Amino acid sequence: MSGAAVSMFGGAASETLVCASDKLAARLDELQFDLGEGPRWEARHTRLPVLVPDVRDAHPYSWPVFSKAILETEAAALFVFPLTVGALDLGVVELHHTKPGSLSEADRATASVLAAQTAWHLLRRVLLVNSPDTDPAVETALLSRREIHQATGMVLAQSGTSVADALLLMRAHAFANALSLRETADAVLQGSLNFAPQNDRDGNRGLQ
Structure with missing residues (x-):
């Protein structure tokens, strides 16, 4: 992958970018948040991974505005995994690559495991936001919007x-x-x- 971003939905910090590996990862998240469409929303609603190996061919999804906007970025492929813990929908992990291409079964399985670990890590961080021991940097990120x-x-x-x-x-x-x-x-x-x-x-x- 060329980069990744983690966004959280729900609770006191709804629809918040928690972290991004680079400017492009942050931009891709911001575009979807601003436009209200894209794979992050699809993953949230379906609770399933949304894999777009070539952003120029987003079939079978329909994101007319986002599909046009992403062509103005360097991203060529997007892979979004939901962050869930039981019945809780915490957010998404958004992976991107600057070259088109699909994930192998092994890569997809690895990404799913890492997404599950990230979900638990994020849940623990969220539960600490109102704690006296909260890291100020974490709280600032969670309340960034x-x-x-x-x-x-x-x-x-x-x-x-x-x-x-x-x-x-x-x-x-x-x-x-x-x-x-x-x-x-x-x-x-x-x-x-x-x-x-x-x-x-x-x-x-x-x-x-």
């Missing part, structure tokens, strides 16, 4: 939608304006972006 979640709450209040729809609104705005979701969240928190209906704003004109 706190601002996005705060902004989602503000958009929920402004628009009167659900949490999922509030996040979808921010993702749509980010995509339409060539921004990252983090930049969009910052604009919401700073008050320069408002998703309330126009007639609910005191003198504000349209969506900023």
Whole structure:
């Protein structure tokens, strides 16, 4: 593999990039988070590995926006393994390679074992977040998207939608304006972006 990233779902640190081996691994995770589609979401929903040996041929999956966006990166293959412990869905491990190619049965088995070990390690770390002995670096990583979640709450209040729809609104705005979701969240928190209906704003004109 050329690189790897670990993301966590659920709990106080929902949809958080815990660690990445390099900038490309972090970028691939961020792209999927911003766009709301891609193999990480497929692995989360199915609880099964999602193997894409050639990103130019993502069949049988349908990720129209992400499939186009990933072609602008150096990644040529993606292999995503869910992180599960019993009934708990903790997150995903995202592996990428800069050359296309499939995993052998032995490589897939090894990756599955390592994913299981990572899931237990992540669970132990999560349980320590509120402990007095928590490593500050771990806590910072787990809460790295706190601002996005705060902004989602503000958009929920402004628009009167659900949490999922509030996040979808921010993702749509980010995509339409060539921004990252983090930049969009910052604009919401700073008050320069408002998703309330126009007639609910005191003198504000349209969506900023």
